[in-house]
Amino acid sequence: MVGEKSFNKHDRGLFEYILDNIPDSITVVDKDGTVIFFNSTAEQYFAVERKDIIDKDIRTFFPNAILPRVLERKTSFYNIYNSPRENSYVISSAVPLYDKLGNLIGGLARDRDITEIVKLSDLLNKTQTNLLQLEKEYSKMASSGEAYFSKIISNSTNFIQIINLCRNIAKSPLNILLKGESGTGKELFAKAIHYESGRKGKFIPINCSAIPRELFESEIFGYEAGAFTGAKNEGKMGKFEEAEGGTLFLDEIADMPLELQPKLLRILEDGVVTRIGSNKQKKIDVRIISATNKDIRELITQDKFRMDLYYRLDVFQINIPPLRDRKGDIALLANKFLQEFCMEQGISIVEIPDEVFDIFNQYSWGGNVRELRNVIQRSVVIASQSGKDKIEKEFLPYELQRIKIDEINKIINIDEIVNSDTGLEEYLEKIEKRIIQKTLEESKNNKALAAKSLKIPRATLYYKMDKYGISID
Ligand SMILES: Nc1ncnc2c1ncn2[C@@H]1O[C@H](COP(=O)(O)OP(=O)(O)OP(=O)(O)O)[C@@H](O)[C@H]1O
Structure with missing residues (x-):
């Protein structure tokens, strides 16, 4: 083990060991360009084995190597970008070596592998080009x-x-x-x-x-x-x-x-x-x-x-009709705005419960879609501040909170009946039928209970069920 040796500056083996264990490739040539040292990182970078290259002219392996130029011009080169083989990139520096008398005896090159960096930079360039393309398409779409x-x-x-x-x-x-x-x-x-x-x-x-x-x-x-006075000069x-x-x-x-x-x-x-x-x-x-x-x-x-x-x-x-004349849009728009504001504020989607939709459906929305948007925005902020995952009635502005839910309106769709050719008598019968159906549903088809809550004799309930064709399983 080298670590057990004491440091001996004349020990060539120790220096070779050190040079073999640095992460850069080191190549040394004599003054004719013959390779005299090739460390193990160089073997990996250039995929050439040491035994094959030692004592050979470097130009036969790497026609573009910088070491011959160093020997020829007796100058140093720093940080030259080089591609010694396909898909492999290095940054090279090389210096001439002189003896004590100043005679050129060879050259040393150090190469650092930047293949991964080049690949990442290529990827980044491609991603940037794609991003630019997407940005262009987006801005085209955004103004379409x-x-x-x-x-x-x-x-x-x-x-x-x-x-x-x-x-x-x-x-x-x-x-x-x-x-x-x-x-x-x-x-x-x-x-x-x-x-x-x-x-x-x-x-x-x-x-x-x-x-x-x-x-x-x-x-x-x-x-x-x-x-005129006060007009801009230009x-x-x-x-x-x-x-x-x-x-x-x-x-x-x-x-x-x-x-x-x-x-x-x-x-x-x-x-x-x-x-x-x-x-x-x-x-x-x-x-x-x-x-x-x-x-x-x-x-x-x-x-x-x-x-x-x-x-x-x-x-x-x-x-453009007012929102109250297209009640079906209230839930659609409310949910769209809800999603928008939750995303904007980075909070998980809160829910709008039925009792709040009942209020929305009964409200007149004098400020139309803008007012609905503002109500949702305000409610989302309050829900998020109070750590709630749904919009509660109390989060709504006062004018909405005080809306009394009309129970009949809740179970029948007046618009649907009003807009038909139905006369008043038939219209009232439809309401009566819907109320009986709803009461039966709520009393889980217990006819005695339904009659009690409707405050009518049981016989009357049977008669009306028969008249309106309401059957229960
Ligand atoms: N059908 C819709 N779908 C989605 N958002 C809508 C719809 N109608 C209106 N909005 C939104 O409601 C808000 C008010 O809309 P806008 O300003 O266009 O109304 P307006 O009729 O021009 O109002 P005003 O007469 O007060 O100027 C805007 O935020 C708009 O994006």
């Missing part, structure tokens, strides 16, 4: 109409028809008027239509009720430098110009100041816009999608909205 349309979900046949109608007219140049209560998704539809339209320009939203009347004109039409591009080649979304259009309506009409009719303080007309290609929750026809009769402008904007009208 499909990305927006897929956010609009519904169970209602009528609503699905509206979605399909919007998809179909998206590519046409027609101006669209979206009508619907606040929070029904008008802006979401407008974006979906724009991105589906294939128009290259931007989607520019503008809320007509939020801009102060004095600023309206400069916001929409833009202005030239020094057009002038400002108006929303129409920003939306060039794209879509201008005029939200709350009914609130557009009456005195500006003729100017908007002129742009729509002539297809040109003129900045304030300028007499230069600029041609524009902008599609208008406007939205309102007001009855514009009523405003026309009150002289608050110009009829000619209305007809320009309302080339194609889409009515």
Whole structure:
């Protein structure tokens, strides 16, 4: 064992042992390029056995080796990237060796295997290329109409028809008027239509009720430098110009100041816009999608909205129904928002129990989908803070908590009956039948118990069961 030997600087065996046990390959050649030392790491790196290479010219094994260059030029090389054989990569350094008198006696090369690093770096490059490709595809998808349309979900046949109608007219140049209560998704539809339209320009939203009347004109039409006191030196591009080649979304259009309506009409009719303080007309290609929750026809009769402008904007009208008229969507949307918020906050999915859905179904949802979304968001936060795995009634806003569940509504679907041709008598009979069925279910088909809870004689219950064809096993 070498470890038992005392260190003897003249012991060549000891030095060979040390050189054989370092993780780098070491090759020594004499001044003619003949290999005189080749350590065991070199044998592994280069897949050449020591007995085969010793006393041979290094060039016959490695035509590209750097040692011959070291001997020729009497210079050192550091950290040269080299591939001695297929799929094997090393970083090499080599120095000339001199005797005490300064005569060249040979050269020494040290190679470090970086094959794994090169392979990992290749893999990383490939992964990065794939990632870039995916990012490109994602950003294409994220700004596609499909990305927006897929956010609009519904169970209602009528609503699905509206979605399909919007998809179909998206590519046409027609101006669209979206009508619907606040929070029904008008802006979401407008974006979906724009991105589906294939128009290259931007989607520019503008809320007509939020801009102060004095600023309206400069916001929409833009202005030239020094057009008025307080104007920016360089002038400002108006929303129409920003939306060039794209879509201008005029939200709350009914609130557009009456005195500006003729100017908007002129742009729509002539297809040109003129900045304030300028007499230069600029041609524009902008599609208008406007939205309102007001009855514009009523405003026309009150002289608050110009009829000619209305007809320009309302080339194609889409009515988005309120959430209370598509009750089937409440559970669908609530569960979608629940999933979204739980994922966003990194918490496991909480459940919405039936008693909370009963409240949701009875609530009028004046703020529509936006209100439902907010209620779910708030409830998820409270549930997570209180360590609960379901949304409890107490987590809901006060106006929802105080809803009294109408028991009849719970067991019958009034909408289904009201919307049929049924007369009142038949309608009441249907309710009576459903109540009897439900009571029997709850009393586990114990007729005596059911009659007691319905506060009717047992004989009456038998008679009504017979009349409505209710049988129990
Ligand atoms: N059918 C739907 N599916 C999924 N999310 C919806 C749907 N409808 C609306 N939302 C969401 O509800 C919120 C309100 O929608 P949006 O702002 O489009 O309504 P709006 O009708 O334009 O409201 P307002 O009239 O107040 O401007 C948004 O977060 C939107 O993503």
